[in-house]
Amino acid sequence: MAQLKTFPTKRSWTDLDFELDAGFGSRAHIGMVVISNDQTLSREARAMLDLPGVALYESRVLAARQKNKAVTMEVLRKQADDIDLAVRQINNLRPSDVVALGCTSAALIIGPDELRRHIQNVHPNALVTDPFTGIVAALRALGSQRIAYVSPYPRDIAERMITGIEATGGEVVVAGAFHNANGNIGDEAPFISPASIELAATRVINGADVDTLVIACTQMRAASVIDSIEKQTAKHLITSNQALCWHALRLAGCSDAVPGWGQLFQTGLAP
Template identity: 60%
Template sequence: MSVEHVKQQATEIWSNIQYEVDGGIGTRAHIGMVVICNDQTLSHEARAMLTIPGIALYESRIGRGSSPEQRKKPLSIGLLEETFDGLDEAIQQINTMRRSDVVALGCTSAAMVIGPQELERRVRNVHPEARVTDPFAAILSALRALGSARVGFVSPYPRQIAEKMIRGIETAGVKVPIAATFHNATGLVRNEAPFISPVSISNAVRQVSDSADLDTVVIACTQMRAAAIINELEHQTGKLIISSNQAICWHALRLAECRDVIGGWGRLFERDLQQS
């Protein structure tokens, strides 16, 4: 049939269909997530953990990426302090139709450096009623909920960043007798973090678990592909396992007053919030 012939045809019957409206996807809660532009893992793991009836997850990205020269620089406090520049716009872009009940900011080390009070202030400049979480605040909340007292720490961070995060955990009253960081003498872990295999993460957790008297192991960094191996690691090691992405998803749900017990993502998802 020629294009000319198609244009000459007309639709003969049109119907007006009545419809009903409901609460949409997020009938229980809307969770908004701001993800760093180079993050390869958080979005994937969050969608797996937060696929729950009535829970809507929307996200935006923040940052403009790094130049080749910038990508050669190791992670530093100075770089982390700039991570959430442009946060107002990123929050506004999460969902222009409905505000988020909870806003989750996705970078463990940057959130630790900037601090939860400052991040909450920035979010509430845009969404005054939103509850706010970030991976480091969520890890601290998870440690309280699980009653953790002695923690092993695994991360891809340089020593300066890892030590600062460990001090933050210890300030919350939890001892950290052992820590391990991923290292590659010929590469830059900052760029390779999302490609560290789950097998390597499992090996690091087991090594830390076997080397000290612990009740919990924390796997820090949203780039770590750890969520899918948490159950197995808890069974193998007998320890509680917390990852950045697992903690932020759990914390966002609990802040949204979703108290469902969800299997498959570790014992943390069996717990409710505990007051600090």
């Protein structure tokens, strides 16, 4: 049987005074639910939301899609099943001011009302966003009317997203999809190089009468080439992760103009 540890009777202890402050999130607590197979969002979100007084807390939810399986609308709908539990695990000491769900296609298929219901089951007062909602808000904020679209999604999901984008009043006039006939693009998406993303963006935009390019999917490692693409093309660029982080910040009342992440991060919410 283990012996209980005894402490020297002559050791001196001092009670220490301290003061409390607001912690890391003096301005805003942003909670984020990341899909378990996502390789990109956590890193890009931490870079984009690295602002004084802004705290980012995240949890993960198991991916409904299994490796080597295709992305389907049915699978994306199932992603809602475990959201409540994932939200509870974000930060159980302080409710989030804004909760963001990190999957563009799942958010589109589940729908903002259903997402809000799941999240506000846990944090009734939290504002809610997701990448697709962020993209729509970004298009409005930038006044986008003629849009180019790039994603790694199957055609049916991409067309569903384009329809949602056009419901905002703009027109998607040209689109491109990353494709590999001998692979599974769902698994390969996070490993598409930023250089390939930049090349694809310029190829789709080239010669097209557009004012904005949307690169959809939180797996796309596009953050590092946002400024470069905007400079090369003289078009606005909206990516899933950029739009999600920007919208979460603006909903939290943070109006900072942050360099390095494109024109969107210099812009406020549309009236």
